[in-house]
Amino acid sequence: MPVNLVAPDPKSLLPVAGVALGVTQANIRKPDRKDLLVIRLDDGANVAGVFTQNRFCAAPVVVTRQHLSMLDPNASIRALVVNTGNANAGTGKDGLAHARQTCTELAHLLGCTAVQVLPFSTGVIMEPLPVERIAAGLPACLADLRADNWLNAAQAIMTTDTLPKAVSSQVKVGGATVTLTGIAKGAGMIHPNMATMLGFVATDARVSLPLLKSAVAHAAKNSFNCITVDGDTSTNDAFMLIASGKAGMNELTDARSPDFIALRDAVTQVARQLAQSIVRDGEGATKFISIRVEGGRSEDECRKIGFAIAHSPLVKTAFFASDPNLGRILAAIGYAGVADLDVEKLDLYLDDVLVARHGGRNPAYREADGQRVMKQSEITIRAVLNRGTASVTLWTCDLSHDYVSINADYRS
Amino acid sequence: MPVNLVAPDPKSLLPVAGVALGVTQANIRKPDRKDLLVIRLDDGANVAGVFTQNRFCAAPVVVTRQHLSMLDPNASIRALVVNTGNANAGTGKDGLAHARQTCTELAHLLGCTAVQVLPFSTGVIMEPLPVERIAAGLPACLADLRADNWLNAAQAIMTTDTLPKAVSSQVKVGGATVTLTGIAKGAGMIHPNMATMLGFVATDARVSLPLLKSAVAHAAKNSFNCITVDGDTSTNDAFMLIASGKAGMNELTDARSPDFIALRDAVTQVARQLAQSIVRDGEGATKFISIRVEGGRSEDECRKIGFAIAHSPLVKTAFFASDPNLGRILAAIGYAGVADLDVEKLDLYLDDVLVARHGGRNPAYREADGQRVMKQSEITIRAVLNRGTASVTLWTCDLSHDYVSINADYRS
Numbered sequence: 001m002p003v004n005l006v007a008p009d010p011k012s013l014l015p016v017a018g019v020a021l022g023v024t025q026a027n028i029r030k031p032d033r034k035d036l037l038v039i040r041l042d043d044g045a046n047v048a049g050v051f052t053q054n055r056f057c058a059a060p061v062v063v064t065r066q067h068l069s070m071l072d073p074n075a076s077i078r079a080l081v082v083n084t085g086n087a088n089a090g091t092g093k094d095g096l097a098h099a100r101q102t103c104t105e106l107a108h109l110l111g112c113t114a115v116q117v118l119p120f121s122t123g124v125i126m127e128p129l130p131v132e133r134i135a136a137g138l139p140a141c142l143a144d145l146r147a148d149n150w151l152n153a154a155q156a157i158m159t160t161d162t163l164p165k166a167v168s169s170q171v172k173v174g175g176a177t178v179t180l181t182g183i184a185k186g187a188g189m190i191h192p193n194m195a196t197m198l199g200f201v202a203t204d205a206r207v208s209l210p211l212l213k214s215a216v217a218h219a220a221k222n223s224f225n226c227i228t229v230d231g232d233t234s235t236n237d238a239f240m241l242i243a244s245g246k247a248g249m250n251e252l253t254d255a256r257s258p259d260f261i262a263l264r265d266a267v268t269q270v271a272r273q274l275a276q277s278i279v280r281d282g283e284g285a286t287k288f289i290s291i292r293v294e295g296g297r298s299e300d301e302c303r304k305i306g307f308a309i310a311h312s313p314l315v316k317t318a319f320f321a322s323d324p325n326l327g328r329i330l331a332a333i334g335y336a337g338v339a340d341l342d343v344e345k346l347d348l349y350l351d352d353v354l355v356a357r358h359g360g361r362n363p364a365y366r367e368a369d370g371q372r373v374m375k376q377s378e379i380t381i382r383a384v385l386n387r388g389t390a391s392v393t394l395w396t397c398d399l400s401h402d403y404v405s406i407n408a409d410y411r412s
Numbered sequence: 413m414p415v416n417l418v419a420p421d422p423k424s425l426l427p428v429a430g431v432a433l434g435v436t437q438a439n440i441r442k443p444d445r446k447d448l449l450v451i452r453l454d455d456g457a458n459v460a461g462v463f464t465q466n467r468f469c470a471a472p473v474v475v476t477r478q479h480l481s482m483l484d485p486n487a488s489i490r491a492l493v494v495n496t497g498n499a500n501a502g503t504g505k506d507g508l509a510h511a512r513q514t515c516t517e518l519a520h521l522l523g524c525t526a527v528q529v530l531p532f533s534t535g536v537i538m539e540p541l542p543v544e545r546i547a548a549g550l551p552a553c554l555a556d557l558r559a560d561n562w563l564n565a566a567q568a569i570m571t572t573d574t575l576p577k578a579v580s581s582q583v584k585v586g587g588a589t590v591t592l593t594g595i596a597k598g599a600g601m602i603h604p605n606m607a608t609m610l611g612f613v614a615t616d617a618r619v620s621l622p623l624l625k626s627a628v629a630h631a632a633k634n635s636f637n638c639i640t641v642d643g644d645t646s647t648n649d650a651f652m653l654i655a656s657g658k659a660g661m662n663e664l665t666d667a668r669s670p671d672f673i674a675l676r677d678a679v680t681q682v683a684r685q686l687a688q689s690i691v692r693d694g695e696g697a698t699k700f701i702s703i704r705v706e707g708g709r710s711e712d713e714c715r716k717i718g719f720a721i722a723h724s725p726l727v728k729t730a731f732f733a734s735d736p737n738l739g740r741i742l743a744a745i746g747y748a749g750v751a752d753l754d755v756e757k758l759d760l761y762l763d764d765v766l767v768a769r770h771g772g773r774n775p776a777y778r779e780a781d782g783q784r785v786m787k788q789s790e791i792t793i794r795a796v797l798n799r800g801t802a803s804v805t806l807w808t809c810d811l812s813h814d815y816v817s818i819n820a821d822y823r824s
Contacts (some may be wrong), residue, residue: 054747055745055748055751055755056742056745089742090742090771091772091773092756092771092772114422124737124739126739126772128773176664189740191639203732229722230724232723232743232747233743233746233747234743235742298748313642313643313644313811314642318819321820321821325537327501327647327788328537330502330647331468331537331644332500332644333467334647335467335603336467341467346785359468359504359505360507360538361503361540362504363576382627398726399816401813403729404732404815404816406730406815407733408733408735
């Protein structure tokens with residue numbers, strides 16, 4: 001059961017002008033489920049992305065990066081194609097050929113070049129991609145293309161997700177009301193390092209490519225790069241930002257303009273909601289945990305400490321048990337790798353409860369207070385380092401029996 | 413159920429001349445169990461240790477380090493005192509006072525100075541040490557002092573361990589047969605960084621203090637620092653090496669002498685058996701997994717890759733399920749943080765089965781072969797980087813439902 005997460009209301013998901021989506025059942029791994037998605041873009045869209053830092057980068061990530069860098073400045077990306085059920089990772093040269101073949105097949109159907117198509121895959125690693133099933137499914141995707149198809153698209157990219165993840169918003173930019181709609185998938189192997197498993201956000205805003213790249217990097221850093229379920233960075237992470245340019249506005253080209261900042265922040269907000277949805281739907285999650293580390297010398301050290309807490313199996317199982325065994329949080333802070341950390345300055349809060357002061361148990365702390373907070377489904381851990389002004393906020397979930405069950409059974 | 417681990421046969425545990433051990437039930441946390449141990453040393457022993465790198469270093473670790481550094485060169489350590497049930501970590505100034513008070517009480521009973529006593533604690537973090545119960549239990553420990561009391565000692569330091577861990581060996585050094593006997597405890601919060609939760613090895617060999625320090629560092633690096641259960645580095649890790657000097661031999665003073673190398677290797681072997689016992693008894697463990705990373709440019713990069721595999725919850729749950737979902741191993745190698753790793757050179761073996769070649773699935777690999785190995789209770793993962801000559805071997809266990817149960821219920 002996800003933590004305080006419901007399926008998106010289809011009516012809340014707004015079409016984005018210039019963007020159509022089509023899905024089908026291609027039987028890639030399991031029957032009777034949508035598993036193939038095409039996002040078709042009208043001519044003239046800009047597309048930017050951030051990708052996994054895993055050295056075993058999946059074939060589709062390699063090809064997507066190549067196509068973005070090879071694209072003729074006078075051409076534009078015309079489609080993204082996404083399959084679930086198979087990650088096409090750890091598949092060597094055959095995997096690259098299969099990812100390219102997918103693009104070629106779709107380009108043929110759309111009347112564009114293969115470079116104008118970006119491929120994405122998610123699912124089991126190190127198994128051959130059934131490219132012929134994908135090719136066979138593409139015409140059905142194109143027949144299904146609709147602007148109001150976001151919810152089906154979100155469903156078609158799920159793996160162990162229990163609910164689809166999608167969100168829309170609107171913001172005033174350059175005198176126009178622009179729309180943003182995004183989808184994401186992910187529930188395990190979640191410790192994005194540049195992006196999550198898969199996230200796609202589209203807007204009809206007109207934005208230059210350099211600004212779009214800056215917006216996607218900013219949004220990823222403050223959303224998908226702040227979450228973790230199990231500390232495993234996927235081979236297939238990709239977060240893509242599409243700007244169709246169909247809104248009636250001048251192109252944004254000044255990175256310091258209030259209009260661009262407003263758009264960038266709206267993208268970040270959408271990405272953050274999607275990222276938090278992934279944590280809420282984290283494999284086996286029963287609690288949504290925000291970790292705020294503040295008073296650090298640098299954002300980097302705050303991140304190290306936050307992720308040490310977020311990745312500790314002992315902290316995560318204590319939260320699952322609603323047991324305020326909070327010394328485990330101190331231990332995780334201590335081994336986070338901040339070599340000169342002065343633990344005697346550290347204060348630790350659980351929501352509003354001051355648990356540890358000056359690095360030791362707060363004499364006024366009562367177990368009953370910790371217990372009260374631990375029983376909640378949403379909890380904030382706040383570590384105050386008292387040595388600087390940097391801070392970060394991360395989001396994670398607990399570690400439950402169901403996490404083990406899901407990952408022990410995933411392929412069967 | 414531990415993996416291929418049985419309780420040590422008491423007759424296999426050899427007394428070490430100059431070393432006596434006594435235990436009692438001090439009711440530190442739970443009734444009806446031995447929870448306090450005194451290891452008394454005859455005058456003239458040398459003692460060296462390695463300790464946790466966690467910044468939240470427990471009070472007894474701070475005090476043990478201080479006492480070792482403050483010791484008068486003409487005096488020697490006369491006792492080690494170890495309690496289970498309470499880690500005396502995250503306890504601030506009170507914790508330091510309690511650790512010192514424990515030493516003072518025992519020194520008073522033994523007729524030595526407090527600096528000649530080293531304190532150790534293991535158990536729950538951030539709860540006040542019930543020092544008065546420890547003090548009250550010390551006379552019973554002294555009344556119980558015996559040279560052949562190693563098994564009781566191993567039992568008295570257990571926390572979530574299901575079996576005591578102890579081993580003896582003998583080796584010819586300097587014309588004499590010297591004896592080594594060691595005990596250790598640990599089952600969770602195991603990712604030692606200098607030592608495990610607690611390990612004590614005693615020998616009757618005569619070794620100079622500088623050589624003893626070098627031997628304990630060498631042994632820790634090749635034993636306790638090669639294991640992980642859950643990646644959580646404890647606040648209380650300590651591995652102590654005691655040389656009573658009672659064997660009829662000249663003192664070892666030359667670090668390059670074959671006699672010292674023989675002793676050092678015997679210590680390492682004992683430490684390695686204890687360390688592997690900890691993994692075999694890892695919380696919820698059903699499989700014992702050796703991870704060998706070879707062909708690396710440096711030992712450091714081999715360790716990074718080995719620990720990334722060993723810590724991945726996805727790899728660990730796949731092993732629990734006996735599911736050869738081996739792409740998860742590639743993914744872990746990819747995010748291990750070796751920035752210039754050329755994944756196309758990597759070969760991956762599961763025991764004798766070549767799973768991946770040149771970074772991709774081996775065309776000759778059959779799922780049935782992976783399945784056969786995965787069903788074993790002891791499995792070796794071998795990653796061959798093909799870029800250098802460095803190698804490491806690490807040991808870990810799988811992640812099961814019982815790990816979650818044990819750590820969700822630990823304090824209750």
